[in-house]
Amino acid sequence: METLNKLSKEKPKILWKNTKGYQWHVTISSTKLERIDNKIVYMEDLEKRKEVYGICGECNGPGTGRKWCQTCNAKRFRENFKNWTSGNKDIDELIQYSQLNAVYYTKFLEWIPFEHFKDVAYYTRGGFGKIYFADRPEGYITGWDIENQKWQRGTNTKVVLKSLDNSSEISIEFLNEIKSHIQVYFWGILQCYGITQDPDTKNYMMVLPYCEDGNLRNYYLNNHKEGIKKIYDLYRIANGLLDIHNSGKIHKDFHSGNLLLYGKNIYISDLGLCQSVNKNNDEKSDEEGVTGVLPYIAPEVLRGYQYTRAADIYSFGIIMNEYFSEEIPFNDIPHDECLAFKICKGLRPKIFEGTPKFLADLIMKCWDANAENRPTTTEVYEILGKRNEEKKKRNNEIHFQLKEYDKAIKNKLENESSKNSSEVHSHAIYTSRFLNFEQLSDTVPSVSANPVSECFDVQLSEADLLEIDKS
Numbered sequence: 001m002e003t004l005n006k007l008s009k010e011k012p013k014i015l016w017k018n019t020k021g022y023q024w025h026v027t028i029s030s031t032k033l034e035r036i037d038n039k040i041v042y043m044e045d046l047e048k049r050k051e052v053y054g055i056c057g058e059c060n061g062p063g064t065g066r067k068w069c070q071t072c073n074a075k076r077f078r079e080n081f082k083n084w085t086s087g088n089k090d091i092d093e094l095i096q097y098s099q100l101n102a103v104y105y106t107k108f109l110e111w112i113p114f115e116h117f118k119d120v121a122y123y124t125r126g127g128f129g130k131i132y133f134a135d136r137p138e139g140y141i142t143g144w145d146i147e148n149q150k151w152q153r154g155t156n157t158k159v160v161l162k163s164l165d166n167s168s169e170i171s172i173e174f175l176n177e178i179k180s181h182i183q184v185y186f187w188g189i190l191q192c193y194g195i196t197q198d199p200d201t202k203n204y205m206m207v208l209p210y211c212e213d214g215n216l217r218n219y220y221l222n223n224h225k226e227g228i229k230k231i232y233d234l235y236r237i238a239n240g241l242l243d244i245h246n247s248g249k250i251h252k253d254f255h256s257g258n259l260l261l262y263g264k265n266i267y268i269s270d271l272g273l274c275q276s277v278n279k280n281n282d283e284k285s286d287e288e289g290v291t292g293v294l295p296y297i298a299p300e301v302l303r304g305y306q307y308t309r310a311a312d313i314y315s316f317g318i319i320m321n322e323y324f325s326e327e328i329p330f331n332d333i334p335h336d337e338c339l340a341f342k343i344c345k346g347l348r349p350k351i352f353e354g355t356p357k358f359l360a361d362l363i364m365k366c367w368d369a370n371a372e373n374r375p376t377t378t379e380v381y382e383i384l385g386k387r388n389e390e391k392k393k394r395n396n397e398i399h400f401q402l403k404e405y406d407k408a409i410k411n412k413l414e415n416e417s418s419k420n421s422s423e424v425h426s427h428a429i430y431t432s433r434f435l436n437f438e439q440l441s442d443t444v445p446s447v448s449a450n451p452v453s454e455c456f457d458v459q460l461s462e463a464d465l466l467e468i469d470k471s
């Protein structure tokens with residue numbers, strides 16, 4: 001009897017394993033993944049979960065992530081439901097769903113009362129709402145302390161509070177962005193800590209990590225990276241985009257302003273327009289107009305067709321060229337119907353002459369006017385991954401091209417009075433907004449940027465070419 005009592009009082013043991021070489025949590029996917037590799041651990045593969053993550057010291061079940069047991073933590077979350085409410089049924093249900101189904105600490109949301117933040121300060125206005133900076137003294141949950149039987153939390157955390165206009169009556173867009181953050185594997189996607197509410201406006205706000213270095217556009221205008229490091233950045237972005245696509249979604253608002261630097265790494269943010277891929281690519285969209293930043297929007301989308309993964313790839317082509325040229329696309333002209341027309345006719349940003357050939361080739365494939373000619377997300381990821389490995393070997397062609405790029409971009413910047421030598425046009429707009437170019441519908445067939453179309457067998461007239469060359 002004494003032995004039994006002693007055993008019953010023993011604390012649960014820590015039986016987790018190191019996850020090195022694998023994703024930090026299991027993958028749950030109802031769609032066929034574009035990338036299949038040994039790093040992925042599926043929820044239903046109990047043996048691999050046990051091998052990779054170890055077992056829970058309380059229920060002895062296989063982990064669902066690094067030091068995380070979904071079953072046990074879901075019970076803890078459920079017991080606390082009675083202690084909080086957002087005041088909105090839909091938000092309460094969303095938070096509760098995320099907590100009951102969280103396979104890792106980055107996959108659930110908390111309701112965070114506004115009074116838990118300190119030093120809240122207005123920063124700027126985004127495309128659809130205001131953005132604030134704040135401190136969260138208590139930090140965020142990172143796991144369960146099995147020995148002391150309490151939640152583990154980080155220390156004081158600087159955060160961003162992102163509101164959406166008129167979200168006191170919660171909108172589909174606001175909920176979509178939050179759902180997208182918890183559904184996508186997080187490695188290249190910015191985490192969402194939870195939701196709060198502005199006590200004055202009653203607008204709900206997402207709580208996100210504070211990214212000290214800002215977005216990619218602001219970063220390259222004020223800093224410089226070697227080509228070798230930029231290739232890794234592009235590889236990381238491609239990985240994040242692939243994770244979005246593997247979750248069965250598309251981003252729909254992919255541009256350099258939505259790529260944020262956090263801890264020297266680049267993360268994809270602003271998933272508010274994310275939607276499931278469940279429509280025929282050849283169908284016209286039921287929606288009137290499109291939301292986004294004009295230079296990054298694929299020509300077929302401007303013409304009223306469905307947004308697809310290939311449209312995200314087009315946007316990535318613009319981003320890759322922007323990053324290596326260190327020039328904002330179409331910053332010296334108005335972002336109006338005239339520019340949309342020219343994009344549909346084949347106009348693209350200039351490729352910096354020092355850009356490595358392998359990257360220039362990939363850029364042109366990504367922004368091909370025919371969506372079917374663009375590479376898949378997996379192909380882009382694999383190409384950049386291969387180049388990222390090859391760059392490490394000195395005295396090979398990739399390493400040589402990147403070193404030549406460094407010399408060329410250095411000369412370019414030294415010969416300019418500033419990195420952004422021309423002022424941004426007053427009507428060049430780089431925040432997401434609603435655009436509706438009805439006249440583009442079927443009256444402007446897209447053509448390849450070569451500029452001979454591979455899908456319409458149409459060539460631009462000399463007058464069209466002259467007009468584009470003048471831009």
